[in-house]
Amino acid sequence: MQPESLRSEELFFTVPLTGWSGGEPFSQSALTALEQGQIISLPELGFPLNAKEMRCLNEGTVKKGRKNISYRALSGKITGVAHPQDEDLIRGLLQRHHQACETLVRSLLPHYTGALHTPVNTLRVHPVTAWKKGSSWRKDDTRLHVDAFPSRPMQGERILRIFTNINPHGESRVWRIGEPFTAVATRFLPKTGHYSPWLCALQHKLGITKRYRTRYDHLMLGLHDAMKSDAEYQLSGLQLEVRFPPGSSWICFSDQTPHAAMSGQFMLEQTYALPAEAMADPQRSPLKILEKLTGALLL
Structure with missing residues (x-):
């Protein structure tokens, strides 16, 4: 059975930026679309690498057993680099991308300036297909899901991500995009299971979670797992396959936009946390949507 399709115009808001420093006037429509769960598509916004940086685009760059290399801009800490002699070069690359994303946010999403944090x-240098090898279904990101982290409860905060395809071989990043968050939540909330405040407190005390897992986090993690475990939904749920070519970028709230990475290799990604109350319309946050559906306060 072939899955029913969504329409591209329902999923994307396209902005014709060609540079990270802006040039496109702030658009309230782009901000509204993003908070409604759409993806801001930036089809002409690439991030060129210099010759030395290009040599880092190989799987041997990443420490064995790790999925990617991560850089924390506030501390300058970098993790996941296989060879110490590459650390300064890769730190410089990720720092440069971070600074470009900061400039982009100030231009395109000024409402969030000062509120985005962490x-x-x-x-990412591995092909998407490498992620599946030896992974459980929970860690299989080729399955449609909304982002929620077992060890990092968000406590109602949003997950904003800026992606850039830097593939030097012309390969697109292929995603599947799913139905609106409210439809997902309505379908899968009954499968999220019982919430135990006592167990969550114990997990935090033992260091299993970095923060206390609220009922909101329990529900988000439950949605993530219920979506991924439902084979029929993965095949026949409302969805659309999309391609992000090299030299393009895109932005979404990954805790709200159901997505699955199907293929591709080599990508830069900037992740921010955003308090729900810092949104232009906090009522569109997963927190408020879930509180409306459950009839209960979740924090």
């Missing part, structure tokens, strides 16, 4: 930049 920036993490990521260099």
Whole structure:
């Protein structure tokens, strides 16, 4: 059975930026689309690498057993680099991408300036197909899901991500995009299971989670798992396959936009946390949507 399709115009808001420093006037429509769960598509916004940086685009760059290289801009800490002699070069690359993303946010999403926090930049060099090998279904990101982290409860905060395809061989990043968050939540909330405040407190005390897992986090993690474990939904749920070519970027709230990475290799990714109350319309946050559907406060 072939899955029913969504329309591209329902999923994307396209902005014709060609440079990270802006040039396109701020658009309230872009901000509204993003908060409604759409993806801001930046089809002409690439991030060129110099010759030395290009040599880092190989799987041997990443430490064995790790999925990617991560850089924390506030501390300058970098993790996941296989060879110490490459650290300064890759740190410089990720720092440069972080600074470009900061400039982009100030231009395109000025409403969030000063509210976004805990920036993490990521260099992904493995092909998507390598992620599936030896991974459980929970870690299989080729399955449609909304982002939620078992060890890092968000406590109602948003996950904003800026992606850039830096593939030097002309290969697109292929995603599947799913139905609106409210439809996902309505479908899968009954499968999220019982919430135990006592167990969550114990997990935090033992260091299993970095923060206390609220009922909101329990529900988000439950949605993530229920979506991934439902084979029929993965095949026949409302969805659309999309391609992001090299030299393009895109932005989304990955905790709200159902997505699955199907193929591709080499990508830069900037992740931010955003308090829900810092949104232009906090009522569109997963927190408020779930509170409306459950009829309960979740924090």
